[in-house]
Amino acid sequence: MLLTEVRARARTTREVWLTAAALVVGGVVAVVVLVHVAVGTARGQRWDEAARYAVSGPPATVHTLVEAMSMVSIGTVGAVLLVCGLVALVQRRIALALTALALVAGANVTTQVLKYMVIHRPDLLGLGIQNSLPSGHTTAVLSLAMAAVLVAPARLRGLVTLGAALAATLVGAGTVIARWHRPSDVLAATAVCAVWGGFALLVPLVWERLRRPRLHSGTHHVAALAGAGAVGALVVSWGVRPSRGSSDLLLAAASLGAIGVACVAVLGAFGYAVDRSWG
Helix, strand or coil: CCHHHHHHHHHHHHHHHHHHHHHHHHHHHHHHHHHHHHHCCHHHHHHHHHHHCCEECCHHHHHHHHHHHHCCCHHHHHHHHHHHHHHHHHCCCHHHHHHHHHHHHHHHHHHHHHHHHHCCCCCCCCCCCCCCCCCHHHHHHHHHHHHHHHHCCHHHHHHHHHHHHHHHHHHHHHHHHCCCCCHHHHHHHHHHHHHHHHHHHHHHHHCCCCCCCCCCCCHHHHHHHHHHHHHHHHHHHCCCEECCCHHHHHHHHHHHHHHHHHHHHHHHHHHHHHHHHCC
């Protein structure tokens, strides 16, 4: 092996380790901070609740979003995951199929355990104690989107990343627009998926089966940004607006914008590192 190739492989390995660590550590820290602030403090609960009601849409738009999100079920998740597994198996990559399964199962089980067994919401504002963090719908769709990016053939991965960002951002924003969830619920779900995405990147490193480095960069970040940007244009064209005009503009933009940025950051970094770890 040429010295230049050895150095390239070492650089690639380092990049993947750093990306995986950033996703895992960043995801864990994000969940802890969101729980502490948005669940555990009166001010955080107040801001979070205000953000949920700061954005609204016409009844027809909300109805369409609700119908679309209602399609997210155990059956749907299983069907999409089956397709992802078949795509991996067609490429004769059993480990890839198993890793995609672990990513989706791990993220969704983690979300359910956190929501119903670990996180307890104190009634600080008279809003009740029912916990909704993290969002199950966002976890399901984003984890499936990441599985699709993982198993996609390299030449199609950028396009899949675009679609993944569009789907994940639309569902995440949709749960807030429909007032199913607070923004913190969606951001926590994104963080949970980031953690499991980081674990998925480590598999070929641990097995020392890193594929030949792919040295192009930037494609996945641009694709993820385009997908999230398309959602922004869609919701505006569908009539989604701040609930009380200019007084809610900043809060509405911040809540939906944060969801878009989180999806772009996670999917962009994940797609970039998948190219370098799984090939």
